Amino acid sequence: MAGSGRVYNSSGGASSSLSVLLQNQRGSEPLDSLFLSGSSNASSTSPFLGSTSMVSFEDVRRGNGLKRSMFHQYEHEENCDDDLDDYFHQPGKKRRLTADQVQFLEKSFDLENKLEPERKILLAKDLGLQPRQVAIWFQNRRARWKTKQLEKDYDVLQANYTSLKADCDSLSKVNDKLKAEVLELSDRLRLRDKERANSEQSDTNKLSQEPQQMPNSESVSEGEVSKLSVVACKEDLGSVKSDIFDSDSPHYTDGVHSSLLEPGDSSYVFEPDQSDLSQDEEDNLSKSLLPPYIFPKLEDVDYSDPPANSCNFGFPVEDQAFWSWSY
DNA sequence: TTGTGTTTTATTGCCTCC
DNA sequence: GGAGGCAATAAAACACAA
Numbered sequence: 001m002a003g004s005g006r007v008y009n010s011s012g013g014a015s016s017s018l019s020v021l022l023q024n025q026r027g028s029e030p031l032d033s034l035f036l037s038g039s040s041n042a043s044s045t046s047p048f049l050g051s052t053s054m055v056s057f058e059d060v061r062r063g064n065g066l067k068r069s070m071f072h073q074y075e076h077e078e079n080c081d082d083d084l085d086d087y088f089h090q091p092g093k094k095r096r097l098t099a100d101q102v103q104f105l106e107k108s109f110d111l112e113n114k115l116e117p118e119r120k121i122l123l124a125k126d127l128g129l130q131p132r133q134v135a136i137w138f139q140n141r142r143a144r145w146k147t148k149q150l151e152k153d154y155d156v157l158q159a160n161y162t163s164l165k166a167d168c169d170s171l172s173k174v175n176d177k178l179k180a181e182v183l184e185l186s187d188r189l190r191l192r193d194k195e196r197a198n199s200e201q202s203d204t205n206k207l208s209q210e211p212q213q214m215p216n217s218e219s220v221s222e223g224e225v226s227k228l229s230v231v232a233c234k235e236d237l238g239s240v241k242s243d244i245f246d247s248d249s250p251h252y253t254d255g256v257h258s259s260l261l262e263p264g265d266s267s268y269v270f271e272p273d274q275s276d277l278s279q280d281e282e283d284n285l286s287k288s289l290l291p292p293y294i295f296p297k298l299e300d301v302d303y304s305d306p307p308a309n310s311c312n313f314g315f316p317v318e319d320q321a322f323w324s325w326s327y
Numbered sequence: 328t329t330g331t332g333t334t335t336t337a338t339t340g341c342c343t344c345c
Numbered sequence: 346g347g348a349g350g351c352a353a354t355a356a357a358a359c360a361c362a363a
Binding site for chain 2: 094095096097132133136137139140144
């Protein structure tokens with residue numbers, strides 16, 4: 001029986017014979033008989049020669065009087081490649097590998113997709129192929145593997161992109177909603193500014209017209225005015241503090257921050273009518289709570305010159321010490 | 328049967344490594 | 346400089362619908 005040489009086993013070594021392996025797979029059928037079965041179309045039934053091999057194994061045997069299998073032929077001489085070249089190298093013709101050959105090559109490829117020279121020779125001998133054919137098969141197989149790998153990577157990337165895009169769209173909607181809210185609040189602030197300015201103007205006019213009616217008005221120092229303003233301001237801020245700025249208050253998280261985080265919530269929108277914030281407090285609230293990227297138009301509002309009775313008393317609006325007051 | 332698209336085998340040219 | 350790998354490509358083999 002031919003094919004008594006070494007062969008790769010499943011662990012990649014050269015410890016078992018491919019012919020023995022195939023005999024086991026085919027019920028101990030001798031390989032020679034497989035090559036010879038069907039004399040009219042021997043090549044089509046050969047386990048290791050393609051159905052359209054340019055030279056059938058029977059042709060090989062008839063032409064050279066060989067009584068040995070391809071494996072045996074390989075075992076006998078080192079320069080057998082030259083003879084095989086004579087048989088197989090016919091320009092313009094290609095032979096397809098048999099299913100068995102491909103299966104064996106696939107298994108070998110699964111073990112190691114690179115082909116070291118020794119393994120190439122052994123595989124070539126065991127499969128009855130030229131070493132170059134084995135090398136070419138591995139090369140093409142690596143190319144196919146790479147293509148598939150790229151397709152897999154592409155699928156993964158596309159899935160990630162789809163997921164990220166959904167997140168982005170969702171965040172974009174939230175952002176748009178917040179922007180609209182900021183614009184609305186800005187408009188309200190502007191309106192309140194005007195109303196207060198008008199009110200102050202009328203108060204000033206009243207005072208200038210009836211100075212004698214103010215009891216002890218001359219004795220009120222600037223400091224006392226400031227104190228009065230602070231009291232008024234504290235009263236103004238009282239509700240604001242408890243509703244918004246007291247971080248211990250549940251309203252802080254439930255009413256403001258959580259609403260920013262949960263735009264779908266019914267409490268999401270600010271209630272402008274219940275706001276008792278003074279101008280500066282609202283300014284600072286706007287500037288400190290709202291990130292710049294959703295508050296692009298604040299520069300359009302003139303906050304640099306707050307009303308005289310505002311509670312910052314000349315402190316810069318940005319002065320965070322303003323918020324450190326104890327109420 | 329034939330035209331056409333796909334798969335497989337093989338070649339070529341370039342590049343890298345030893 | 347030779348060997349081997351890879352990308353691009355050619356071409357044979359194959360599958361399949363019309």
